[in-house]
Every structure is written in structure tokens, then in C-alpha cells.
Amino acid sequence: MDSQDCVLLKYGELSLKGRNRGRFERELLRNVQVALAGVPGAVQIERRDSVLVLLPGTAARQELVERARHLMGISVVQPAVRVRKTPGAAADAAVELLKDHAGPQRFAVRARRRDKDFALTSEQLAAEVGERVGNELGWPVDLDDPQVEISVEVDRHEVFVSVERHRGQGGLPVGCSGRGLVLLSGGFDSPVAAYRAMRRGLRCEFIHFTGAPLTGPSSTYKAYAHVRQLDRFQGRSRLHVVPIGAAQQELARAGAGRLQTIAHRRLMIRTAEALARRLGAQALITGDSLGQVASQTLSNLTTIDQAATLPLLRPLLTWDKQEIIDEARRIGTAEISPLPDEDCCSLLTPPHPATHTTDAELTELEARIDLGTLIPAVLAKARTFTPPHAA
């Protein structure tokens, strides 16, 4: 076997047991295939134990690394060289990889065997490769505090040698846990909530409500931009945009008064739920964080829950705003969130919104409107977009 460039995708050996493991691996493989479909140059994927090996063909390896780093369920992304299963071939590859590095640098070789039948122990292999690097490049060994780490991994059919590794997203492959519908507004919270849900294996669809015809398209552009960023983590994302302004006016006309905000939230939940059922989504996800604003008191969150029949997941319930913003920066949605927009939630807001509400008083208000007609009419105006992911 000639030496061959590749990229190793490693997934957690942790906590993967029994039948879950099969599902995890199937979803991961499928997600990797989808993520790589857009990369020019044939990419071949081989499976090993807890590792996928990408053989890039003519595709740019950097592009593969970038894509894989965003996929959920992968803990380490490691560009490597694959060579024959002999200590000599591993040592050649290590020297070859390092000779273009500025040297001399303190180095360490870390060897491990996924195939325990190899002729040398890990220690012997590390020593042999280390000796060659020392002799040929004149670099000093430093096992405690190396500047460069050379990893040598013995696998079933080959040895992988590498000097570079990147942290992946971790978590579970998207799809493993089912499908959810994210209520996506323009702020910091809901994109982060979506990210956390995806990272626990939920494939996410997105619904965004606009105040149209009372507001312009600015909030739709923001939602679209958010979905483009979030799509890097799952691929094939869909954004459903639903104008709800006229229905908000109906609530106001029915005398919602101080209940307007919560009545509007319940209407969004009910409409989202109707869409979720159509999409086969098993849960709704919001960016709610306890106590952040008046609509997020425990009392109001409870009243909103009571309008839902699907589980309403709130990944950020106990997060502080600063924690949410830090995470938004990390996942690339923080630049979008502060952009100005016309948000449906700030339409028709009462001067003193209720911080304590009950299901009974909301139900009484809602009885003055024909929800059975209103919700399908609102949903009929939905438009679906499929934003391509951001480069």
C-alpha cells in the first residue's frame, strides 16, 4: 500500500451501548455522506471501529475537515496518512509529515493499537518511530511537554500517522433522537436552543413567524441567515415562514389586553404544532430561559405549555444570558442576532403585560375566536425555504 492522505472521524467510545450504537453509526454515516455530497472530487468512506476513514480522492482535504468539524456525533477530526502495517512505514510517514515543519521542536510519539495482534506493543512502536524522527531530523524528545505530538494508530488493515487533530462537536448524530420543530425568532436564544437540540441528536426543522402584513420582511432575512449558519451542523435544513400579524390583530380585537403576549405565544405554539404533525416532528423547541422577560415567568411558561400537546423542549431554560451569548459566538449566530428587525412579538404589546396567567383565563379569551379555522388559515400562508449552508 502506498501512503495515502485521509481524514479520520472519531466518535465517542463513551456511552454507546447495544442497539443505540447501531443507530448512532447508521445516522452518522448518512450525515457524513450528505455533508460530503457537495464537495467536488470523489470521497470514499471506510468504516473501522469507532472511526470513519475519509479517503479524499481529488477533494480538498481542508474542506472535508471543515465540514466534518461541524457534524454532530464526531468527537475528533484528524487529518492523517495511511500506510502499510509495519513500524518502518509508520516511521517513514512520521518523518515525511514533520520534515516541512519549522524545527527543531520538542516532540512525543503517542502510539495505540486498535489491533492487538500487531508485532510490537504500543511502547515499542512509539520508541521505534521516535528514534527515527530523532535521528533523521535531530529533534529532541519531550514526553511531558511536547510542542508536536505524533500519533501512530495501528488499525486492522493499516497504520494511521498524524500530527494534527481538531475537536469535533461531540454529542449524537442528528437524527438519532428523532425530529423536532424549532420556533426560531431573531434573537440570541432560539438559534442556540436549536444547536443544543441538534447536538442531542434531534433533526431540526425551523418555523419563523413574521408580523406580516403589519411588518416587512426583515425578520425573515434574519431567520434565513440563522438557518444557514445552523445548517452546517445538520444539512438539509428547512425554514417555514408563517405570517401571523392578522391573527394577532384578531386576538387584540377579541379583547386580549394584558394577555395579548401570552395569547400570541399560545397561538404560535398551536400553529407550530399543526405544522410539526404534518412534518412528522415529535417535539417543539424554543429558546425560552426562565425569568428572562415577562413572558418567561414560571407561571407564563406553564400557561404556554398548557396549549401544547407535543412535548415543548426548552434547552436553555436554566441558562444565563451571558452563557447563551457566549455559545452563540462559538456557533456563529451571534453576529446575526443583533441586526435590527421588525419582530412580530413587539406588535400590539400591552403596556403592562401579565406576569401571572392561568390556562382558564386564556381558554376563555380563545373561546371568542375560532381557532379551528384560524390556525389552518395561518398555516396555509406558510412558505418553505431551504437555505444552503454558509461556507
Ligand code: ATP
Ligand atoms: P430569542 O432570543 O430566541 O429571539 P426572545 O428573547 O426574543 O428569544 P421571546 O420573544 O420571549 O424571546 O420568545 C421566546 C421564544 O419563543 C423564542 O426563543 C422562540 O423560540 C419563540 N419565538 C419568539 N418569537 C418568535 C417568532 N417570531 N417566530 C418563531 N418563534 C418565536
Ligand code: MG
Ligand atoms: Mg429570549
